[in-house]
Amino acid sequence: MRKIYVLDTTLRDGEQAPGVSLTAQEKVEIALQLEKLGIDRIEAGFPATSLGEVESVQQVAAAIKNATVTAFGRCHERDIDAIREALKSAQDPCLHLFLAISPIHRKYKLHMDKAKVLETAAAAIRYGRKYFDRVEFSAEDSSRTELDFICEVVDMAIKAGASVVNLPDTVGFAMPEQYGNIFKTVKETVPGIEKIQLSTHCHDDLGMATANTLAAVYNGADQIEGTINGIGERAGNTSTEEVALALETRGDYMNAKTGLVLNEIYRTSRMVSKYTGMAVPGNKAIVGANAFVHESGIHQDGMLKERTTYEIITPETIGLKESKLVLGKHSGRHAFKERLIDMGYLLSEEELGEAFAKFKALADKKKNVLDEDIHALMTNKISPSSGIYKLEFVRVNYDNHSAPTALVRMVKGDGNVLEQSAEGNGSVDAIYNAIDQATGEQVELEDYMIKSVTHGKDAQGEVHVVLKQHEETVQGRGMSTDILEASAKAYVDALNRLISQKNRRLRGNISIS
Numbered sequence: 104m105r106k107i108y109v110l111d112t113t114l115r116d117g118e119q120a121p122g123v124s125l126t127a128q129e130k131v132e133i134a135l136q137l138e139k140l141g142i143d144r145i146e147a148g149f150p151a152t153s154l155g156e157v158e159s160v161q162q163v164a165a166a167i168k169n170a171t172v173t174a175f176g177r178c179h180e181r182d183i184d185a186i187r188e189a190l191k192s193a194q195d196p197c198l199h200l201f202l203a204i205s206p207i208h209r210k211y212k213l214h215m216d217k218a219k220v221l222e223t224a225a226a227a228i229r230y231g232r233k234y235f236d237r238v239e240f241s242a243e244d245s246s247r248t249e250l251d252f253i254c255e256v257v258d259m260a261i262k263a264g265a266s267v268v269n270l271p272d273t274v275g276f277a278m279p280e281q282y283g284n285i286f287k288t289v290k291e292t293v294p295g296i297e298k299i300q301l302s303t304h305c306h307d308d309l310g311m312a313t314a315n316t317l318a319a320v321y322n323g324a325d326q327i328e329g330t331i332n333g334i335g336e337r338a339g340n341t342s343t344e345e346v347a348l349a350l351e352t353r354g355d356y357m358n359a360k361t362g363l364v365l366n367e368i369y370r371t372s373r374m375v376s377k378y379t380g381m382a383v384p385g386n387k388a389i390v391g392a393n394a395f396v397h398e399s400g401i402h403q404d405g406m407l408k409e410r411t412t413y414e415i416i417t418p419e420t421i422g423l424k425e426s427k428l429v430l431g432k433h434s435g436r437h438a439f440k441e442r443l444i445d446m447g448y449l450l451s452e453e454e455l456g457e458a459f460a461k462f463k464a465l466a467d468k469k470k471n472v473l474d475e476d477i478h479a480l481m482t483n484k485i486s487p488s489s490g491i492y493k494l495e496f497v498r499v500n501y502d503n504h505s506a507p508t509a510l511v512r513m514v515k516g517d518g519n520v521l522e523q524s525a526e527g528n529g530s531v532d533a534i535y536n537a538i539d540q541a542t543g544e545q546v547e548l549e550d551y552m553i554k555s556v557t558h559g560k561d562a563q564g565e566v567h568v569v570l571k572q573h574e575e576t577v578q579g580r581g582m583s584t585d586i587l588e589a590s591a592k593a594y595v596d597a598l599n600r601l602i603s604q605k606n607r608r609l610r611g612n613i614s615i616s
């Protein structure tokens with residue numbers, strides 16, 4: 104197996120995602136988690152950006168003991184000097200320089216001809232080598248560059264003293280076969296190529312970043328560059344986790360693997376999402392909330408018989424506890440019967456047929472059929488509410504001289520009405536105290552995020568909360584044009600999930616909910 108080195112650039116290219124800006128402390132925490140994940144090279148930032156960026160990179164460099172720390176900059180002595188300052192306390196530093204080489208960038212952006220590009224890059228690499236043992240050179244926009252000029256650039260970089268040469272697909276334009284061919288040609292034709300490592304860095308503008316990265320690896324790339332959750336400039340970068348899992352799962356085909364500690368992937372993904380504020384889409388490969396959830400009957404039946412029918416990776420591989428089968432409109436008799444057995448209902452075939460028909464009728468009206476719905480269905484009392492508690496009313500009294508108070512009214516699934524008021528440190532805290540007192544549940548609020556999902560003064564706000572009770576953690580969401588109502592809805596949603604989760608029994612590592 105060939106070892107593929109991983110340069111993770113979540114803290115540099117990932118931070119270039121619109122709207123993302125990380126504090127020094129957040130960068131350090133993410134870097135430490137990347138170190139745990141087994142990343143070989145952590146790109147900490149672009150020091151010439153600002154003094155704050157120099158300081159952030161310095162803090163990352165000082166904290167990391169078991170990975171190379173790189174910092175990025177242009178072919179300018181002032182950028183290199185900023186990187187020297189930022190990496191001065193790194194145990195294993197690497198300078199990362201770039202210059203665009205494509206006709207479009209040469210003509211319109213840099214106003215340089217080919218000779219000037221070669222001269223500028225060589226001078227910068229030589230200057231960098233005075234201070235750094237290792238220099239990576241990135242030939243920006245390689246995939247839109249003449250193949251013979253790419254070879255000339257790689258030759259120049261080797262002669263000037265680079266140890267890694269990166270051939271990026273900067274604008275996500277390459278097709279896998281074409282991109283792979285660049286690496287093949289460079290490997291076969293550039294003299295002294297064995298002295299350096301070749302690296303790949305792709306963007307996802309056409310949704311092909313991972314495919315292109317793998318094509319490069321297949322054709323001889325030694326290092327891949329990516330970001331956690333695929334965040335980055337525009338449509339983002341190659342997802343580090345996707346490449347690691349693709350190589351792990353299809354090592355038979357690629358004969359290459361990263362050294363990543365795969366069961367740290369999920370934790371890393373969620374930390375990056377939290378600090379960048381960029382939600383992970385539910386259907387995102389590997390780390391999306393639905394990646395190990397099965398909804399349709401035929402798949403659930405397959406999973407219950409043998410999980411490899413529908414899962415090519417186990418959730419445990421990336422550090423998740425279990426796969427899930429959710430009961431809904433597309434579920435079949437097998438999953439429904441298993442769920443009933445879990446809940447203690449042993450039915451004859453005839454009774455099962457009747458219950459299944461009622462279940463399907465309910466599932467037509469309701470997205471997810473929860474345990475309490477099934478209990479109600481089994482006792483002929485089908486609950487119309489989607490959870491155990493339904494928020495009916497919330498009122499907040501606020502002025503800037505006294506503690507805010509909140510009054511909430513909720514209806515339980517059995518029809519009981521609960522009403523409670525409470526004070527808090529802020530309006531949201533007051534609402535949450537009132538809900539806790541009304542339900543009697545003791546939970547910790549682990550996380551609270553709010554974002555606007557539409558524009559204008561009447562924008563819809565979406566609140567996302569994470570609640571913890573003992574070892575159980577749940578998420579909840581609420582939407583409203585009023586952020587206090589959205590906050591209350593998210594909390595009640597999370598409580599309902601917590602309560603139904605408590606009632607659930609595990610079947611091996613597959614839970615049915």
Ligand SMILES: CC(=O)SCCNC(=O)CCNC(=O)[C@H](O)C(C)(C)COP(=O)(O)OP(=O)(O)OC[C@H]1O[C@@H](n2cnc3c(N)ncnc32)[C@H](O)[C@@H]1OP(=O)(O)O
Pocket residue numbers: 116119149151152153176177178179201202203212213243273336
């Ligand atoms: C593919 C990538 O991801 S590239 C990295 C993108 N990241 C960033 O841009 C980091 C944040 N950037 C910044 O804070 C600023 O752009 C700075 C501080 C780096 C530079 O700011 P300014 O000096 O105001 O220049 P500005 O950004 O407007 O323009 C870039 C200049 O660098 C030049 N340039 C671009 N790439 C390179 C390079 N690799 N080497 C040398 N010069 C370059 C451009 O041609 C332009 O030069 P010009 O002023 O002579 O026309």
Ligand SMILES: CC(C)C(=O)C(=O)O
Pocket residue numbers: 116201241242243244269271272273274304306
């Ligand atoms: C220059 C390289 C590293 C890059 O960020 C890109 O091409 O997107």
